[in-house]
Amino acid sequence: MQLLLVEDDALLGDGIKEGLLDAGFVVEWLTDGQNAWHVLSQTHQFDAVVLDINLPRMDGLTLLRQLRGKGDAVPVILLTARSEIEQRIEGLNCGADDYLPKPFALGELTARLHALLRRSHGHADATLRWRNLSLNPGKQQVLLDNQHLELTATEYRLLYLLMANAPHYLSRPQLEEKLFGWQSELESNSLDVHLSHLRKKLGNDTIRNQRGLGWRMGEA
Structure with missing residues (x-):
């Protein structure tokens, strides 16, 4: 993104x-x-x-x-x-x-x-899907169990990145640059805060973290 x-x-x-x-x-x-x-x-x-x-x-x-x-x-x-x-x-x-x-x-x-x-990214369908979650980039719409899910702009971009790149891991530098831009100055925990908020809305097992690799969507 x-x-x-x-x-x-x-x-x-x-x-x-x-x-x-x-x-x-x-x-x-x-x-x-x-x-x-x-x-x-x-x-x-x-x-x-x-x-x-x-x-x-x-x-x-x-x-x-x-x-x-x-x-x-x-x-x-x-x-x-x-x-x-x-x-x-x-x-x-x-x-x-x-x-x-x-x-x-x-x-x-x-x-x-x-x-x-x-x-x-190798996707034929315009809508990204994972478990009971769907994301339509054209409409900027996220559905969880077919119900509209309210996300902040950063949470939406973060979820899009993780779903579009699944099942691959994205490292901290990759996520920070794609979320905030390469000219932005960030607080050291900015990414962690947004990941935490997103997990609370989606469920704790939604996003997987592996030390040394980064983050990706959990098992489908």
């Missing part, structure tokens, strides 16, 4: 970021290709990248080629002008997973991101 948005238009970038935050994503926003490449070439593990083609210092297609050249398979959605048909084709051939021509509806971008993330 951690996205990198690379868009140099301040007004558009701010609108996209706020909309994606409202949709439950953690969003890091950069405004030029060179800075984006620096971040993507480091250890940060983004779930998807929303990438404008026309960027200062390094254009989006060059960044995409370098990203795929180093073997990074992170899902990428290109943002393009409607007239850039050849660039859209080139972008897809370079390894982009999808594209959206500007102007676009934020709801469509959100839906496309959910579809990309679903495929990247």
Whole structure:
């Protein structure tokens, strides 16, 4: 649920970021290709990248080629002008997973991101399921025994991460970065507090912890 948005238009970038935050994503926003490449070439593990083609210092297609050249398979959605048909084709051939021509509806971008993330995790169904629990990312809805479950925004993101990655463990650094972003300063026990609150709402056996590995959903 951690996205990198690379868009140099301040007004558009701010609108996209706020909309994606409202949709439950953690969003890091950069405004030029060179800075984006620096971040993507480091250890940060983004779930998807929303990438404008026309960027200062390094254009989006060059960044995409370098990203795929180093073997990074992170899902990428290109943002393009409607007239850039050849660039859209080139972008897809370079390894982009999808594209959206500007102007676009934020709801469509959100839906496309959910579809990309679903495929990247190997899920055919739009709804994630575990025991008597279901989570619909498009609706940001969680049902427990078919009853709506009230979660905070952070609890919802935490549950999504655990369900989407089940049965694999997620380490503390992985969870903290995907929940709060790589530029956030956290209290040392922030993650533990949210895990504790989520367990109280779902049941103590819902989330399993293994020292040295991290956390995952319990046995289905």
